[in-house]
Amino acid sequence: MITITDTCTGCGACIATCPTHALKPHPGHPSWSAVLCGAHRDCVEICPVGAIDWHHMVGRDFKKVGTR
Numbered sequence: 095m096i097t098i099t100d101t102c103t104g105c106g107a108c109i110a111t112c113p114t115h116a117l118k119p120h121p122g123h124p125s126w127s128a129v130l131c132g133a134h135r136d137c138v139e140i141c142p143v144g145a146i147d148w149h150h151m152v153g154r155d156f157k158k159v160g161t162r
Protein backbone atom coordinates (compact mmCIF):
# COMPACT_ATOMS: atom_id res chain seq x y z
CA MET A 95 0.00 0.00 0.00
CA ILE A 96 1.05 3.63 -0.32
CA THR A 97 0.48 6.71 1.75
CA ILE A 98 0.78 10.23 0.38
CA THR A 99 2.20 12.73 2.81
CA ASP A 100 1.47 16.42 3.23
CA THR A 101 4.56 17.31 1.18
CA CYS A 102 2.51 16.49 -1.93
CA THR A 103 2.29 19.52 -4.22
CA GLY A 104 -0.51 18.10 -6.35
CA CYS A 105 1.62 18.10 -9.49
CA GLY A 106 -0.14 15.01 -10.89
CA ALA A 107 3.01 13.18 -12.01
CA CYS A 108 2.06 10.04 -10.10
CA ILE A 109 -1.39 10.01 -11.67
CA ALA A 110 0.07 10.27 -15.15
CA THR A 111 2.63 7.51 -14.63
CA CYS A 112 0.50 4.84 -12.95
CA PRO A 113 0.01 1.99 -15.47
CA THR A 114 -3.09 0.69 -13.72
CA HIS A 115 -4.74 4.08 -13.04
CA ALA A 116 -4.75 3.49 -9.30
CA LEU A 117 -4.20 7.19 -8.55
CA LYS A 118 -6.94 9.70 -9.28
CA PRO A 119 -7.17 13.47 -8.91
CA HIS A 120 -8.52 14.49 -5.52
CA PRO A 121 -8.54 17.78 -3.59
CA GLY A 122 -5.38 18.08 -1.49
CA HIS A 123 -3.54 15.11 -2.97
CA PRO A 124 -4.36 12.16 -5.25
CA SER A 125 -6.50 9.33 -4.00
CA TRP A 126 -5.19 5.77 -4.25
CA SER A 127 -7.08 2.55 -4.97
CA ALA A 128 -5.78 -0.67 -3.42
CA VAL A 129 -7.97 -2.62 -5.82
CA LEU A 130 -6.37 -1.07 -8.91
CA CYS A 131 -2.79 -0.87 -7.64
CA GLY A 132 -0.41 -3.31 -9.34
CA ALA A 133 2.48 -2.52 -6.94
CA HIS A 134 4.70 -1.23 -9.75
CA ARG A 135 5.90 1.65 -7.53
CA ASP A 136 6.27 3.97 -10.51
CA CYS A 137 4.52 6.66 -8.47
CA VAL A 138 7.08 6.38 -5.68
CA GLU A 139 9.92 6.77 -8.16
CA ILE A 140 8.48 9.69 -10.10
CA CYS A 141 7.27 11.89 -7.24
CA PRO A 142 9.55 14.96 -7.34
CA VAL A 143 9.19 15.67 -3.63
CA GLY A 144 9.25 12.11 -2.22
CA ALA A 145 5.71 12.44 -0.93
CA ILE A 146 4.73 8.80 -1.51
CA ASP A 147 5.65 6.18 1.08
CA TRP A 148 5.51 2.47 0.29
CA HIS A 149 4.39 -0.06 2.90
CA HIS A 150 4.45 -3.84 3.04
CA MET A 151 2.31 -6.10 5.16
CA VAL A 152 4.44 -7.48 8.00
CA GLY A 153 2.46 -9.87 10.16
CA ARG A 154 -0.80 -8.10 10.80
CA ASP A 155 0.60 -4.61 10.32
CA PHE A 156 1.74 -2.45 7.44
CA LYS A 157 5.38 -1.42 7.72
CA LYS A 158 6.87 1.50 5.84
CA VAL A 159 9.65 0.12 3.67
CA GLY A 160 10.61 3.10 1.64
CA THR A 161 10.23 6.39 -0.05
CA ARG A 162 11.99 7.35 -3.23
Ligand code: SF4
Binds near residue numbers: 106107140145
Ligand atom coordinates in the same frame (compact mmCIF):
# COMPACT_ATOMS: atom_id res chain seq x y z
S1 SF4 B 1 3.86 13.00 -7.84
FE1 SF4 B 1 4.11 13.46 -5.64
S2 SF4 B 1 3.80 15.69 -5.48
FE2 SF4 B 1 2.96 15.04 -7.48
S3 SF4 B 1 0.75 14.66 -7.08
FE3 SF4 B 1 1.83 12.68 -6.85
S4 SF4 B 1 2.30 12.55 -4.63
FE4 SF4 B 1 1.80 14.70 -5.07
